Structure formats: C-alpha cells, structure tokens
Amino acid sequence: MTLFTTIGYGTIACQTALGKFASIVYALFGIPMMLMVLGDVGQLILGFLLYCRKSVKEYYRRWLLRAYVSDIIIEEDIESKIVEKNKLEEGEGEEEEEELSLSLLLPIVAIYILFVSTIVSLLDWSKDGKLLIGGLGFGDAFYFSFLSLATIGLGDVMPYNLQYTPLLAFLFLAGLALLSMVNSTIYVRLQNRFLAIMDCLEDFLDKIQYNNQKSLEGYFTFMSLSPSIKAKIFKIF
Template sequence: MSRRCRRRFSRFLWSVFPHLSLVSCLLLYSLAGAPLFQWLEGSAEAGQSQAEELLGKLWNVSRSGGDWTFLSSLFFCCTVITTVGYGNLTPITVPGRVACMIYAAVGIPLMLLVLADLGGILAGFLSKTFEYFLESWHRRVQRQSNTPPKFATFPRGPHKSSTQSTLDSRLSVREPLNLTEVLKSQATVKRRYMQMRNIDIFELIVMKENRNELPYKCPFKKCHSCPDLDIKPTSDSVIFNFDNLGEEVDRLDVPVLLIVLIVVAYIMLGAVILPLWEDWDTLEAFYFCFVTLTTIGFGDVFPAHPNYFLLLSLYTVVGMAIICMAFKLMQNRMVGLYKQCIICVSRGNVQMTPAKSQS
C-alpha cells in the first residue's frame, strides 16, 4: 500500500471515528441495559399465578416469566430509548421502574444524538447523490448544446478553380472587407470566444476539484519552524464538524417526491421481510413498521419472535434516522410553503423574515 493510500485510509478512519463512537455508545448502552432489566424483572415474574398469567395473555399484556429473556430485554431497551413503547413488556417491580426511568433519562438524549448524526450522514449522502446526477445531466445537455457545427464551404459568386481559390484564400487577409463580411467574422469570433470561455470554466472546475482532493500536508515541520503560525491538525476539522451536528439537513434541497419514495421503500422493505417469521400479512407488517418508525407505538401489533429482536432493533434505529431526515426536509418545505401562502394572502403586508440564531 502506497503512502498516499495509507494517508487517505487514515483520514477516512478519523472522519468516521466520531460517528462510530456514537453508534458504539448506543449499542453498548443497550447491551448493558438488557441484563439489568432481565435480572430485575425476571425474578419477580416467576411469582405470578397461572390465572393472572392467563388473564394477561388474553388482554395482550402478558407478563410471564419467559418474557424477560436477554433478547426480549434488549428489545425492551430499544423501545424505551426510541420512545416507541409498545406496552407488551413493562416493568412491574419498584427497582425495575426506577431503573427504567433512569435508563430512559440517559438513553433518550443519546438516541436523539445518534439519530441527528445518522440523519446528517444520510442527508449528505442523498444530497450529494442527487447533485451528482443533476450535474451529470446538466453537463450532458451543455455538451450537446456546445457541440461545434460541422463547417461547410459555400461558393460566393461565380465558381473558381482550386488554384484560384487557394490564391484568394491566401490573399483574403490583406484585402479590405465589406460590412457584411466584418459582421460575419465578428459573429464567428464571438462564438469561438464563448466556446473557449466554457472550456476555461470547465478547466477551473476540474482544478478546484483536484485541489480539494489533494492530501493535507503534515503540519509538524511548519509548526516547529514557525511556532506562531496557527495551524490546526487534521483531526480538529472532524471535531469542528461535530459542533454542527444535524445541521446538514437544513442545507439540503432534495425533491419531496424523492424523500417520500425513500421512506416508502424502506417501510416496504420491512413489510416484505417481517412476514417471513411473523404471522402477519404485508399490510399488517407495513402498519407495524410505520407505527414503529414514527414512534407512535400503539401496542396493538408487536413482534412475537424474540430471536429476531436484535435485527428488528437495528431496523428500527436506521429507519428512525431516515424518518428524522425526511421529517426535517418536509418541515423545511412546509415552512417555505407557509411563508409563501402568508405573503400571498396578506398581499405583501406581512414580511416573513428568517429567525435570528441566538448566541
């Protein structure tokens, strides 16, 4: 591996490190809460009578001792920190309820932080992908419009021999031109100037992209030779980006139809996969995915196979990040539409100004 490849790989690792740290903290926090609730609630569930257990199953709020396994406890932690709360599995002991409140007080802000981070990453990826295809389409249209026409020679006046035409072409520069020929030559020069100008602009864009892709030089030599020079290490840029966590979504301009298609496609993915092990049809699975990802969580439909709770938890976290991104983008569009409606209804008497950021 060359030095340039190692430098790029190192920069990639350091740029991904803060995001992986957040996800790892959330994962470790969930894994730590699962055995805690299993230990607090599992022992208390064994003392329930069979009649109460049967009655709980009939009302779809079963509290049997087998519910608090490790995977079901992990899924319970996921429903707590994502604020879904199906209600099919709840703590009944005093220590369990106190632990649930403390666990939620720490886990919900951590979950919101992870959702903002993942939403920013997905929003940036969606925006760059959309801009790439849009620029490719514009570049193709511009290339077709800037294609130089094939030149054709048309005889002016009586036909001349090849020798005479060659002599005329050589002597045409020294002969005086009339007004029509001057205008034609000016139009040709202007067209060629516009073509050369487009080429220069394209070359400047390529040079700018190449300059952005160049690796950063190591700042240690300059820091030692010139200590007063304010040069920040490369890792500071990653930490600085963390201060603007989740603000990438505010700068996006993605069509609403594309956002809706992505959300519907992700929910349909869950609606197709879940019936493979759950006793649901496609509509019921779609309803469950929508209620879960929007954190409504009625509790009328919930999964019954604990072996797939880990996969479902992962699907829920990623899906909530996508929903968070979609809601933010839709909110920006709705605010813009609301401003236009207010200005239109008031006939310009109400001026909508952007809110000032508080320092």
C-alpha cells in the same frame, strides 16, 4: 429500544419496583441521547443522498454533452463547461436544497417502509408444535412497520420472533433517522412560509397605519385653516 425510541409497544415491561425505577432513569438519559444520535445519523444520510443526486445529475449532464455536442468540441472544453456550470449551481439557496431534499425523502421513506415490511414478513416465523410456519403476512408487517417508525407502537400486531433480533433495531434506527429528516425539512418549510405570511401582514398593517396618519394630517391641516379659506375650498369641491 422501545424506551429510548419512545415506541413503547407495551409487550415488554418491568414488573418490579426497581425495574420500573431503572426504566425511568434509562428513559430520562436515553431519549435525549437518542434524539442527538438520530439527528447526526439523519444528517449523514442526507449528505449521502445529496451526493448521490449530484452524481446522477453530473452523469446525466455528461451523457447529454456526449450525445448532442459536436465532435469538433474537444474534451477539455466540455470539462470546463461542466465545472463552470457546477460552480453556478453551488450558489443555489438553502431553500431550494430543502425543497429538493423533501421531494427525494418522501418517496425514499415510503420505499424504506415497504422494504422493512418485506424483511419482517420474510424473516419472521412462528412454531406450530415442532414445525416452523410463516409469521406475519405482508399487510400486518406493513402495519407493524409503519406504526413502529411513526413511534405510535400500539402493540396490537407484533412479529412472533423477529422483534428480539438486532436486525430489526438497526432497521428502525435508520428509518427513524429518515423520518427525522422529513420532519425537520417540513418544519423549516412551514416556518419559512409562516414568517413570510407574517411579514406580508405586517406590511399591510403598516400601510393602513400610514394611510390613517395621512388622513389625520390632512384633517388637522384643514381644521387649522381660516373660515374664508374653508369656504373657498367647499365651493371648489
């Protein structure tokens, strides 16, 4: 996992020439496939989060209607209004969806890192002779989880035994998918803002060029006039 996720703690590495060659081949094919998997998993998680957000908003809207709408209004009328409002909200632009998704993803990623840190600190263990003692503390577990999910992987702090379990690989896979969603959302927003700034700059330069052309046209028109007309113009101004 440390190869195709590019975390690379450095604690587990091949020593033989054949093993090093196999690691290179494995990384060449595994990293692109892993990026595709993370993108697909990220889209699935994003769709699930958007569905949860829509369900919560609809439930809250129904609660408001039941709490504040008069009893004279029948249930069918309430349902029709809910459907109409949902249709209007479905016409929102993609930019608003991305902004809302980012506002949801950032706290979710923070909570997820805390969750992984808690799992690591609770399930990790070490041996003192024949006795089993506690593993990493919460601070070191948070440090390890953050560096792993950020694909930094310094390898200076490692769990004693938990790094060999499939559970940790699954947790990191989901976390990397969340981070890929955050990165793609931030990238789209920065790209849109950069393009908007470039459009404004282009419009500003076009206005300057237009004003310069108008000034040159006026200058050449004035120079083409006869001397008597020029003298009259100078007397007027």
